[in-house]
Amino acid sequence: NAGVTQTPKFQVLKTGQSMTLQCAQDMNHNSMYWYRQDPGMGLRLIYYSASEGTTDKGEVPNGYNVSRLNKREFSLRLESAAPSQTSVYFCASSLVGSSGNTIYFGEGSWLTVV
Amino acid sequence: QQQVKQSPQSLIVQKGGISIINCAYENTAFDYFPWYQQFPGKGPALLIAIRPDVSEKKEGRFTISFNKSAKQFSLHIMDSQPGDSATYFCAAINSGGSNYKLTFGKGTLLTVNP
Helix, strand or coil: CCCEEEECCEEEECCCCCEEEEEEECCCCCEEEEEEEECCCEEEEEEEECCCCCCEECCCCCCEEEEECCCCEEEEEECCCCHHHCEEEEEEEECCCCCCCCEEECCCEEEEEC | CCCEEEECCEEEEECCCCEEEEEEECCCCCCEEEEEEECCCCCCEEEEEECCCCCEEEECCEEEEEECCCCEEEEEECCCCHHHCEEEEEEEECCCCCCCCCEECCCEEEEEEC
């Protein structure tokens, strides 16, 4: 039972480079999310997708783009990476409408921008 | 504007002691309050959750206490064990809202000494 799978696990980028973080869930969830986690800042929502075909900005969307490719997959793209985007990124999913709106997280992607 | 305030930022407890983490919220539309547990190198995972129609929920050694009038809720870990050492996040959501977004506190790093 894979749950939420993110790739890559670790990545080092140079300033100005671009990259895409991939995420897939196998729980037939309708909503998917991208969070970033920084020391002392908790979990901050970057973008989310309430359902296939829709995406919306979260708390810290600047510098990022997302694509909800299908119900299973939700990718996060950094077009021109900056050192401020050094962080741990978590993809998550939930089944909206279920009791409690439990959000399930992936294991994280550690990104360093030098 | 932080809608969920969590304290303390870090906590050290001796084995067998009680760990208490507090959260306060502002949005009275919140109606579901989960706690997430995160071990180093892993994604957060749902630990326990409560709705405001009850004042307390207990699951094993973990208890949530909820005070609706004060807009506060807390996590109590009884008989704390070294294996409980992790970061704990409180969160809140308006489950009837249209944006399906959890609002997280900034986290508490719990260390249980043997």
